[in-house]
Amino acid sequence: EEIECNIVGLTTGVSPNIDFIKNSTIETNKGVLVNRFLETNSKDIYAIGDCAEQRQAIGNRRAIEAVWYTGRMMGETLAQTICKNKIEYKPGNWFNSAKFFDIEYQTYGWVFSEKNSPSYEKHFQWKHQDDTKCITIAYHKDSLLFLGINTFGIRMRHEVFDKWLSEKRTIDYVIEYLADANFDPEFYSLYEKDITSKFNQENGKSIQSRKKSWKRIFTKA
Numbered sequence: 001e002e003i004e005c006n007i008v009g010l011t012t013g014v015s016p017n018i019d020f021i022k023n024s025t026i027e028t029n030k031g032v033l034v035n036r037f038l039e040t041n042s043k044d045i046y047a048i049g050d051c052a053e054q055r056q057a058i059g060n061r062r063a064i065e066a067v068w069y070t071g072r073m074m075g076e077t078l079a080q081t082i083c084k085n086k087i088e089y090k091p092g093n094w095f096n097s098a099k100f101f102d103i104e105y106q107t108y109g110w111v112f113s114e115k116n117s118p119s120y121e122k123h124f125q126w127k128h129q130d131d132t133k134c135i136t137i138a139y140h141k142d143s144l145l146f147l148g149i150n151t152f153g154i155r156m157r158h159e160v161f162d163k164w165l166s167e168k169r170t171i172d173y174v175i176e177y178l179a180d181a182n183f184d185p186e187f188y189s190l191y192e193k194d195i196t197s198k199f200n201q202e203n204g205k206s207i208q209s210r211k212k213s214w215k216r217i218f219t220k221a
């Protein structure tokens with residue numbers, strides 16, 4: 001069958017290629033089953049990266065985390081354990097980034113789709129008129145707690161959002177200090193004022209967008 005269309009998006013996902021251990025004593029499910037220390041059920045045998053499956057998923061994460069940032073963090077964690085400093089895999093706040101054709105995509109914290117979002121999750125969305133930049137911020141409808149952000153076309157600073165998530169900032173704070181998170185190259189256009197103005201308009205607020213402060217950016221949580 002031929003279906004006429006302008007664009008095809010293929011999202012088949014990935015599955016661990018672990019057939020070669022299926023007949024061993026190492027326990028598997030979809031992936032190689034590991035505990036929080038990335039240990040399999042066999043002594044001195046570990047699994048990390050796309051093939052590792054947590055026996056119990058961590059927070060909202062999937063049991064198999066098939067992204068390269070988590071693969072790297074698992075590697076860093078396991079290196080410590082192998083070097084006699086046994087530590088638990090604690091990936092912290094969820095984040096990821098990718099490139100979709102020429103549009104950069106980033107996510108920090110959790111932004112669920114309308115279908116999957118919990119009843120307390122509310123979204124604020126801003127889209128540029130040229131259709132190549134947009135952000136979606138998820139927050140708690142009552143406490144205004146910042147839950148996560150998706151950005152397309154604007155680069156944001158991972159450390160800043162990681163800090164704000166750990167500090168349990170509100171969406172009002174995130175909007176006010178959004179310039180601190182901007183990581184676009186020098187001389188790129190800035191959109192914080194436009195974003196703040198839309199947020200104020202929709203929520204009856206009068207937040208003033210603050211200028212970027214390097215001091216704030218490099219202050220640890």
Ligand SMILES: Cc1cc2nc3c(=O)[nH]c(=O)nc-3n(C[C@H](O)[C@H](O)[C@H](O)COP(=O)(O)OP(=O)(O)OC[C@H]3O[C@@H](n4cnc5c(N)ncnc54)[C@H](O)[C@@H]3O)c2cc1C
Nearest residue numbers: 014017020048049050051066067068069071096097098099
């Ligand atoms: C199309 C695509 C796009 C992606 N985009 C992103 C993205 O934008 N952001 C992101 O974070 N992640 C992305 N990922 C996921 C990311 O690539 C993986 O999470 C990451 O590469 C996993 O690293 P790994 O070392 O666990 O596994 P892999 O990189 O798959 O490495 C496993 C290696 O083991 C080898 N191997 C397999 N079986 C055997 C065997 N029996 N003996 C010896 N060697 C073997 C394989 O050949 C391979 O080289 C993407 C993946 C795909 C497929």
